[in-house]
Amino acid sequence: MKNMDTTKQLRRFREMLAPVLRTNAFYRQKLTEAGITCPDDVQTFADYQQLPFTTKTELNADQGAHPPYGTNLTFPLERYICLHQTSGTTGEPMRWLDTAESWDWWGKCWGDIYREAGVTAADRLMIAFTFGPFIGFWSAHHGARQLGALTIPNGGLSSEQRLRAMLYNDVTVLVCTPTYALRLAAAAAENGIDLPRSSNIHVTIHAGEPGASLPSTKQRIETCWGARAFDHAGATEVGAWGVMCSQQAGLHLNEDEFICEVIDTETGKPADAGELVITNLGRVGMPVIRYRTGDYVKLKSSPCECGGKHRVLEGGVMGRLDSLLIIRGMNIYPAAIENIVFQFSDVAEFSARTYREGMQDELEIQVESTNPRPEQTAAAVAAKIRDILGFRAIVKSVPVGTCPRTAGKANRFSDSR
Secondary structure, X not given: OOOOOOHHHHHHHHHHHHHHHHHOHHHHHHHHHOOOOOHHHOOOHHHHOOOOOEOHHHHHHHHHHOOOOOOOOOOOHHHEEEEEEOOOOOOOOOEEEEEHHHHHHHHHHHHHHHHHHOOOOOOEEEEOOOOOOEOOOHHHHXXXXXXXXXXXXXXXXXXXXXXXXXXXXXXXXEEEOHHHHHHHHHXXXXXXXXHHHHOOOOEEEEOOOHHHHOHHHHHHHHHHHOOEEEEEEEEOOOEEEEEOOOOOOOEEEOOOOEEEEEEOOOOOOEOOEEEEEEEEOOOOOOOOOOEEEEEEEEEOOOOOOOOOOOOEEOOXXXXXXXXOEXXXXXXXXXXXHHHHHOOOOOEEEEEEEEEEXXXXXXXXXXXXXXXXXXXXXXXXXXXXXXXXXXXXXXEEEEOOOOOOOOOOOOOOEEEOO
């Protein structure tokens, strides 16, 4: 953890360990087996690095064996006030509980996100989200309440209804997935609404997928809305750990509230690029300790121009390790494909499928283009992928409206092998 003063982090970690070792059955057993019987056993960062990793597989198994919430609970059930669950995109959804204290901590982490994006109590926010059991932007709503900003309810509304509510209530900040920001912009165009002229949105904040840290997707969002687009990263079981600063040059790790490591995915040793491992410091009731997030990241070698003290991830979350496509011996992250495809302004949407043809893997990309000669765009996309990634993809033009749309996380990639 070079260039980081870990003294404060370790002090907070030991404070969290005291109740966890007393009453959290999951971590008491896990840490005791590793030789940790009291908080003072972790005095240095070297001590901390000897603690065992926690994996999603372990947590899922624990909840399966001890339904519905598992044994990773530090307090009696009556202490908890919020229940959310993971999206389940990589397996059975996990259920996660928060106490009043940890839910306020969530809001505080979102306060850091809002502050860096220039959002204040004077703003009016639309958090365009279904508000179901997935934690999504529930915590963003709580952070906005702590900030004192007005939020406009919009759960259950169609895109067209949300646009009307946005304009009527003079919303100034939009919070949603990158994909849905583009879907709303498309709906506005379909209804003859010029967003940069008709709305007062000056900031958009995104999470749920890496799009807002991809230069081409970010630029597309900013052009559609006439606003500055900010990325954010977090997870239901972890918290809101990633903050984009005013310079918008990568994601800062929120190292006031999280202990963050980057490890080599094979050896588990510290690395400049690899898997992000996180311990949250404000969620005593249901913590994660040295949790392997499954996010592939790369630490920026130089400090950020904003002068911030926390380390920066270059390009944000570059992809999920379980979403990595290995095609003809090449490692390709879906985000790299998205960043190339959306460099073409006439591409409305795209989808991709990996399949096997004979003995060879193929990647087929369908692109919707508004170009009068869409086959030219398809050929240009294929050439750009070949030039940048050194990979030959099959790129086909399809009519606009062919590819699926969603109000949540995009699902542009499928694997039929």
